[in-house]
Amino acid sequence: MTRLKRNAAAFGAAALMLAACGSAGQEDQGSLYGQLRQIAAPAVARATGQADQAAAPEAPLSAEEMAARALAANPAPLILVGLESSGSMQVMAMVGQNGNMRTYMTPNEQALIIRSGMLTGTKGLGHDLSVAEVEGTAALIRARRAGQATRTNRYIGGDGVERPLPMNCTVALGEGKNFSFAGSGWNATQVVETCQGGGMEVQNSYLVTASGQIPVSRQWIGPDLGYVTIQTIRP
Amino acid sequence: MHRRFRPLLLTSTALLTASVSALGVASPTQGQTLNSYGMPGAIDTPTAVAPPEGELSATVSYSDYATRTTISFQPVPRLTGALRYSKIDGLDPNRDTLSDRSFDVQFQLLNETQGWQPSVAIGLRDFMGTGVYSGEYLVATKTVTPRLRVSGGLGWGRLAGQWRRTDYNDEGGDFNVGDWFSGDVKPFASVEWQASDSLSVLAEYSYDDYDPEVDDPSKERPDGKFNLGVNYRIGDTYQIGAYTIGGNVFGIKGSVALNARKSAYPSGLEPAPAPVRPRPAPNADPDGWSGAWSADPTAQPAIQTALGDALSGEGQVLESMALSANRAEVRIRNNRYSQQAEAIGRTARLMTRALPPSVETFVITSMEKGVPTSSVVLRRSDIERLENTASAHIAQQAQIIDADPRVAGLVYSPGIYPKFTWNLRPYASLGLWDPDEPWRYEAGLQASATYEIRPGLILSGTVRQRAFGSLDQKGPGDLTPDEYEALGTDIDPDTGIPRVRSDSRMYTGNTSPTVPELTLAWYAKPTETTYTRVTAGLLERAFGGVSAEVLWKPVNSRLALGAEINRVRKRDFRDAFSFRDYEVTSGHLSAYYDFGNGIWGQVDVGKYLAGDKGATLALNREFENGWRVGAWATKTDMSAEDFGEGSFDKGVSISIPVTWAIGTPTKRRVGGQIRSIARDGGVRLRVKDRLYETVRESHTSNLYDGWGKFWR
Numbered sequence: 001m002t003r004l005k006r007n008a009a010a011f012g013a014a015a016l017m018l019a020a021c022g023s024a025g026q027e028d029q030g031s032l033y034g035q036l037r038q039i040a041a042p043a044v045a046r047a048t049g050q051a052d053q054a055a056a057p058e059a060p061l062s063a064e065e066m067a068a069r070a071l072a073a074n075p076a077p078l079i080l081v082g083l084e085s086s087g088s089m090q091v092m093a094m095v096g097q098n099g100n101m102r103t104y105m106t107p108n109e110q111a112l113i114i115r116s117g118m119l120t121g122t123k124g125l126g127h128d129l130s131v132a133e134v135e136g137t138a139a140l141i142r143a144r145r146a147g148q149a150t151r152t153n154r155y156i157g158g159d160g161v162e163r164p165l166p167m168n169c170t171v172a173l174g175e176g177k178n179f180s181f182a183g184s185g186w187n188a189t190q191v192v193e194t195c196q197g198g199g200m201e202v203q204n205s206y207l208v209t210a211s212g213q214i215p216v217s218r219q220w221i222g223p224d225l226g227y228v229t230i231q232t233i234r235p
Numbered sequence: 236m237h238r239r240f241r242p243l244l245l246t247s248t249a250l251l252t253a254s255v256s257a258l259g260v261a262s263p264t265q266g267q268t269l270n271s272y273g274m275p276g277a278i279d280t281p282t283a284v285a286p287p288e289g290e291l292s293a294t295v296s297y298s299d300y301a302t303r304t305t306i307s308f309q310p311v312p313r314l315t316g317a318l319r320y321s322k323i324d325g326l327d328p329n330r331d332t333l334s335d336r337s338f339d340v341q342f343q344l345l346n347e348t349q350g351w352q353p354s355v356a357i358g359l360r361d362f363m364g365t366g367v368y369s370g371e372y373l374v375a376t377k378t379v380t381p382r383l384r385v386s387g388g389l390g391w392g393r394l395a396g397q398w399r400r401t402d403y404n405d406e407g408g409d410f411n412v413g414d415w416f417s418g419d420v421k422p423f424a425s426v427e428w429q430a431s432d433s434l435s436v437l438a439e440y441s442y443d444d445y446d447p448e449v450d451d452p453s454k455e456r457p458d459g460k461f462n463l464g465v466n467y468r469i470g471d472t473y474q475i476g477a478y479t480i481g482g483n484v485f486g487i488k489g490s491v492a493l494n495a496r497k498s499a500y501p502s503g504l505e506p507a508p509a510p511v512r513p514r515p516a517p518n519a520d521p522d523g524w525s526g527a528w529s530a531d532p533t534a535q536p537a538i539q540t541a542l543g544d545a546l547s548g549e550g551q552v553l554e555s556m557a558l559s560a561n562r563a564e565v566r567i568r569n570n571r572y573s574q575q576a577e578a579i580g581r582t583a584r585l586m587t588r589a590l591p592p593s594v595e596t597f598v599i600t601s602m603e604k605g606v607p608t609s610s611v612v613l614r615r616s617d618i619e620r621l622e623n624t625a626s627a628h629i630a631q632q633a634q635i636i637d638a639d640p641r642v643a644g645l646v647y648s649p650g651i652y653p654k655f656t657w658n659l660r661p662y663a664s665l666g667l668w669d670p671d672e673p674w675r676y677e678a679g680l681q682a683s684a685t686y687e688i689r690p691g692l693i694l695s696g697t698v699r700q701r702a703f704g705s706l707d708q709k710g711p712g713d714l715t716p717d718e719y720e721a722l723g724t725d726i727d728p729d730t731g732i733p734r735v736r737s738d739s740r741m742y743t744g745n746t747s748p749t750v751p752e753l754t755l756a757w758y759a760k761p762t763e764t765t766y767t768r769v770t771a772g773l774l775e776r777a778f779g780g781v782s783a784e785v786l787w788k789p790v791n792s793r794l795a796l797g798a799e800i801n802r803v804r805k806r807d808f809r810d811a812f813s814f815r816d817y818e819v820t821s822g823h824l825s826a827y828y829d830f831g832n833g834i835w836g837q838v839d840v841g842k843y844l845a846g847d848k849g850a851t852l853a854l855n856r857e858f859e860n861g862w863r864v865g866a867w868a869t870k871t872d873m874s875a876e877d878f879g880e881g882s883f884d885k886g887v888s889i890s891i892p893v894t895w896a897i898g899t900p901t902k903r904r905v906g907g908q909i910r911s912i913a914r915d916g917g918v919r920l921r922v923k924d925r926l927y928e929t930v931r932e933s934h935t936s937n938l939y940d941g942w943g944k945f946w947r
Contacts, residue, residue, distance in 0.1 A: 096510030098622050109506030113623050121623050123507035123947065126500035126898055130946070131625055154625055158498035158895075159289070160574060160860035162626050162943030 066091055067182035067233045078233035079104055080182075081112060083125075085226040091233065112230070116142060117206065117214025119221070119228065127224035130154040130162050140171040141191050142212035147171050151195060155222055165222075167197030177207060179216075182233040186215045195220075268427060268435060268466045269474060269490050271296035272360065272368070273305025274317055274339055277425035277439040278462040278478045280394070282386040283356035283376040285343045288312045289495030289858060291889070298478075298486030299455070300448040306887075306909070308864050310856035311834075313343040316866075318887055318909060323367065325451030337361035337368055353377035360393070363410055363885075367447055370394040371416050372423070382429040387422065395421035396442040427466075437464040437478070445480070457481025471497075495862035495891075500898030502947060505572075508581045509545070511622040514592040514615075526560030526593035534558075534591075535646065542589040543648050549581050550900070554602050554651055554690070557644040563590055564598035564642060566607060573861055573894045573902050574941030575601055575933045579611050580629075583618050590615075600638045601933035604758040604924065605690030606766060607638030609790045609933040626945045635935045637763040637790045647690075657684040662699060665907075666706050666743070677704030677743065696753035696773075701746055708744035708808075711737045716808075725805055725817035727915070730877045733817050735777070735844040736913040737879075741808040742776050750811035751776050752923065764789040766926045775921040778803040778844070779814060786926035788827075791935045795827040795927055801920050803844070819844055821920060823851075827927050829936050833857050837927075844918040847871035851917065859940040861892040861904070869917030877916065884917035886910030 061069070063080055070078050070091040077094040081104075092104035092112060101120070105111045113121030113131075118138045122128045136149035153165045174190030188207035195202050202220040209215065215232040267284045270276030273294030275284040286292070290309045295302070300323070307317035317339040322332050341358035353375040361368035374388030392399055397418045399411075425439035439462045449456045457480045464478030474490045517524045528534050535558045542565065543553035550571025557564040563586060569578035579599045586597050597618070600610040612634040621629045662681040665674060679701040686694040710719030711727075711734060719741065725734050742749075754772035761767060766786045773779040780803030788795035800822035807813040823841030830836065839851040849871025857863040868885040875882040890906035931937055 096512060098511050098513050098619060101623060103507070103510040105507055111507030111510075121946075123502075124504065126502060126504050128502035128947070130502065130943070131623055133625065156502040156943050156947070157496060158494070158501045158860070159496040159858050159862075160501070160941055160943055164625075 063089065063231065064182065067231075070233055071182060077102070077104075077235060079112075079114075080231045080233055081106075082229040083225065084228065085224075112228070114230070116212070117208075117217065119217070119219040119230070122221055122225070122228075125221070125225055127222055128156065129221045129225075130156055137169045137171060137193050137195075141193060141206055141208060142214070144173060144189050144191055144208050144210075144212075145171070146173050153222065165198050167195035167202075169193050169195040174205075179207075181215070181231055184215075184232075184235075188213075188215060268437070268468075268476075269294050269307075269488075271298070271303060271478065271486060271488055272317070272339065273303065273307050273319065273490065274315060274341060274358075274360075277386070277427060277437045278464045279441050279443055279480065280386070280390075280423045280425050280439045281341065281356070281358055281360075281372055281374050281388070282384070282425060282427075283343065283345075283354040283374045283388075285309065285313060285315060285341075285346075285354075285356070286492075287494060287496070289862065290492055291495070291864065292490050292492035294474075294488060294490035296486055296488035298480065299484050300445055300480070300486075307339075308856075310864060311832075315339075315341040315343075319361075319368075321368070323448060325448075325453070333367070335367050337366075338363050347376065347378060359415060362415065366399055366411055366414070368393055369399045369411065369414060370443075374423075384427045384429075385425070386427075387424040389420050390423050390442065391416050391418060391420055393443050394423055394441070395419045396444045396446070398446040433468045435466045435468075437466060437476075438462070445484075455483055458483045493891075495858045495860065495895075498860065498895050498898075503894065503900060503944070504898040505900040505947075508549070508584055508947070509588060511584050511619055512588040513619050514587075517592075520592055523592040526591075528591050528593070529558070529560040538589055538591075539646065539648055542585060545585045545589065546582060549578075549585070551578055551582065552602075552651065553648050554605075555645045555647045557642050557646065558590075558594070559644070560593050562596040562598065563594045564600060564610070564645070566600045566602050566645070568602045570902065571900050572944075573892045573900065574944045576938050576941040577900075577944035577947050579938075580945035580947065583613055584622075587615060587618055603929050603933065604693065604756070605687065606758045606760045606930075607640065608766075608930045609935075609938070610636050610638045611938070612636060623946050626943050629945055630939065630942050635790055635938060638760075640760040640763060652687055652689050654687045655684070657682065659683075664706065666740075675704070675706040677706040678702055679704075691758040693756045693758070694754075695756070697751050698748050699751055700748045701744075706740075706743045708742075709740040711741075716741060720808070725815055732873065732877050732915050733819070733845045735805070735817075735819075735915050735918050737915050739777060739913045742806075745809055747809070748811075749776075753811075754923075756924065758926075758929075764792075766930055768924070768926050770922055770924075773806065773811070774801075774803065775923075777806055778920060779806050780804055780818075782920060782922045784926055786930070788927065788930055788934065793829040793831070793936070795931075797823075797825040797827070797927060799823050799825070799841075799925075801922070803920060819846060821846075823919070825927075833859070833940075839919070843869075843871055843916070844920060845873065845915045847873040847916050849873075849917060851919070855888075859943075860895055861890075861941075862895060863890040863906075864888070871917045873916035879914055880912055884910070884914060 067080055074093050079092050081092050082089045090106050092106050094102050095105045096103040100116045102114050103111055110124035118134050120132045120134060121130060131154045133152040137151050140147045140149055149169050151167050151169055154162050156162050172192050174192060176189045178187050186209060188209045191206045191208050193204040204219045206214045207216040218227055218229045220227050267275045267286045270278055274281060275286060276282050286309045288309050288311060292307050294305045301321050303319055303321045305317050305319040307315055309315050319337045321335045324332050339360045341356050343356045345355040347354040355375045358372050360370045370390055370392030372388050372390045372394050374386055376384060376386040378384045399414050421442040423441050427435050427437050429435045440460050441462055442460060445457055448454050459481045462478060462480050464476055466474055466476040468474050472492055476488045479485050522528055539556045546553045552568040554566045554568055567582055569575055572578045582599050583597055595615050597613045597615055598610050600607045617632040659682045663676060663678045665676050679699055681697060681699045683697045708716045710716050727734055750773055752773050752775060754770050754774060756770040759767045764787055768784045771781045774782055782801040784799040786795060786797040802820050805815040805817040807815055821842050821844050823839040825837060825839045827837045833856055835855050837853045842848050849869060851867055851869040853865055853867035855863055855865035865888045870883045886908050888908045890904050893901050893903040893905060
């Protein structure tokens with residue numbers, strides 16, 4: 001019996017930890033003004049220069065320094081993520097794994113969904129990639145094989161409807177590279193996936209190891225957010 | 236027992252749309268320019284240009300002739316509708332300024348093609364009411380080069396320089412069908428040249444000679460038939476312009492446009508949900524997989540507490556739960572997400588984290604007002620397998636069924652009932668379209684409290700204290716409040732009609748605290764497909780009493796039927812808890828139908844508050860994200876003469892989810908009704924939280940509309 005109880009309690013504890021990350025539960029009680037102010041805060045801070053003052057004391061860390069700190073603080077698989085459109089660089093920790101799909105989150109609960117190194121979703125960024133169906137191109141990329149394949153990215157439109165953006169992609173190989181990051185050495189080949197669809201052309205690039213791992217990549221999220229760079233800190 | 240529902244999925248636009256247009260890819264540089272009537276056009280003349288579907292724009296134009304404030308909306312791709320409030324000096328014999336409401340519609344008959352075919356539209360301007368702008372047209376528009384657009388057409392009424400003389404003693408407001416396309420017909424034409432991406436130059440030829448306006452001797456007649464103007468666009472949202480009518484009269488205009496399909500943060504800014512936790516292999520947790528845990532009486536309370544806490548972090552309340560070795564039903568109240576499908580998707584993932592592995596069937600039941608409105612049945616293995624795939628995949632596996640009103644083994648979460656909530660916030664109310672003043676306002680502080688005694692039994696009330704405003708107390712007609720009170724009757728002595736709304740301003744301007752409502756409501760669900768409501772107390776500002784309603788609405792049905800009966804008495808103008816003499820029984824039979832493609836309608840037939848009998852027809856265009864624009868009209872056996880100005884009750888309602896504008900999740904909405912002057916015919920009781928809109932959010936059609944956010 002005690003074993004069963006412990007099980008139930010363990011499930012409970014897992015759910016509880018999640019709750020602790022959520023926002024306060026006062027729904028529809030806060031004023032509209034409060035919500036607007038919260039949203040406007042970053043812009044206001046920029047305009048008044050307060051953001052600079054607040055940020056000034058802490059010198060920006062290099063990627064290696066961020067990786068080293070994260071390795072010491074968090075035992076989970078980690079990635080270093082840079083969103084090019086905002087110029088931000090953040091460490092994300094794996095919070096869940098379902099088969100080969102991993103969910104990485106920032107402390108403020110924005111998430112990237114990655115399947116075997118391929119970006120297949122984002123959450124909490126406002127113009128998220130709902131899902132990328134990449135089985136075709138992923139097979140080529142992870143096998144380091146040139147060829148043609150399709151992918152379909154899906155996005156939620158302003159009306160709340162999920163719509164597909166089908167793309168035709170060409171996978172090409174570049175040169176091999178040896179590099180090290182966050183204490184790991186990698187031997188990888190550059191693979192470039194060029195995709196066209198919806199009147200756009202985008203280019204995802206990956207460094208792929210012989211075993212099909214993707215330690216470093218630059219992948220396109222969508223028309224509004226642009227590209228994200230992903231570096232593996234701890235696989 | 237429950238039939239699995241599929242047909243609607245195939246017709247649901249939300250799940251099958253295969254277009255990337257909403258991604259903001261490549262849009263034409265030349266948008267629609269709005270004319271001084273706030274409709275697609277040049278200066279005074281129309282063009283055959285349809286704004287994008289879902290576009291809501293507000294335009295104000297000002298010239299010596301008039302100030303026109305227009306709201307126009309594009310409910311479907313080919314139809315443009317507009318509602319206008321104009322002030323014209325010196326026209327109305329009874330007042331200094333004529334305040335005129337007018338309605339326009341324009342329908343796109345043909346769309347422009349690459350070859351020779353122009354776009355062609357037919358339109359009615361000011362087709363109801365006093366008809367000072369009354370005119371009809373057929374217009375064709377051709378884009379000659381990407382920067383040059385020409386239009387030409389035939390006009391009747393004002394567009395042919397033929398003013399249909401208005402009878403100001405008439406009540407107006409009816410369809411003037413006999414006048415449409417009657418009298419002289421004259422051509423009109425316009426050219427729009429796009430000088431830069433944002434600036435365009437306009438020229439037009441128009442027969443409108445402003446005959447009624449120049450009745451006022453201080454107004455100049457236009458010197459000619461050529462009008463010139465410029466229009467400057469700032470993004471897709473703003474337009475400002477200046478123009479001249481005939482070269483001697485000048486005007487300016489500005490407009491702002493919103494589009495239901497364009498949101499600042501389409502996928503929302505809410506934090507990512509907790510991911511699915513796949514179950515361990517059976518040999519890693521044999522007890523969990525065997526279901527033996529369910530024999531432990533402490534298991535369910537521990538799981539329910541943990542899941543309830545996790546859900547409350549998601550803005551949801553776990554009201555109750557039934558748990559067996561292989562099935563779990565959770566009953567949730569969603570307080571955060573404007574799309575119920577998102578609340579259900581998040582709950583499903585939290586369940587994978589909280590429930591032992593042997594639980595394979597998840598039933599997520601949506602609760603509204605303590606009553607279960609629908610159940611979504613999911614297989615846990617589907618949730619594990621389909622996490623973060625296209626939302627249509629999980630939609631095909633999910634069953635949406637009528638929620639069972641009485642489920643065996645349902646355990647309420649501790650501390651859910653009774654529940655007391657309250658809030659204190661500022662309020663502002665706006666009175667529009669008073670003939671004497673275009674708008675009046677009042678602002679102050681409002682305290683609301685709700686006490687949920689047991690599931691479905693809700694005591695709630697609101698107290699308001701006005702701080703300041705221009706909304707003052709006023710008697711009906713020309714009576715002062717004191718004169719009206721001195722009459723000591725609620726019956727209009729001239730017509731014998733009870734005053735139910737025409738004296739509504741007697742309730743405003745109170746500087747002491749008021750009680751807009753104080754009610755005890757009881758919601759119940761006697762069978763799987765019927766819902767009931769009984770509300771008693773101070774139901775609205777002007778009436779108190781008892782209101783009872785029953786609704787039949789199977790979860791998958793496009794059709795719903797309802798009935799309502801009210802016994803109410805008119806409230807005192809100032810004293811919160813006393814009543815006046817007028818007492819009435821009103822009631823309606825209602826039918827609601829979801830036509831698909833985001834259009835739903837409602838017909839109510841019955842007896843209204845003044846004792847008149849008739850019907851109300853309402854049509855709503857509701858976008859998947861919850862944006863809604865509707866129009867309604869009520870015609871009763873009260874004669875147009877007795878009804879007074881406007882002839883019958885009609886209006887427009889707008890409701891916009893706040894999430895659409897700000898990105899953060901909330902169920903809050905903004906909007907309101909724009910109606911003709913408050914009259915006594917065709918008036919329904921304003922009891923809050925009627926059943927249809929309470930239950931439909933979690934029914935199949937709305938769930939599918941929001942299903943794209945299941946994995947969000």
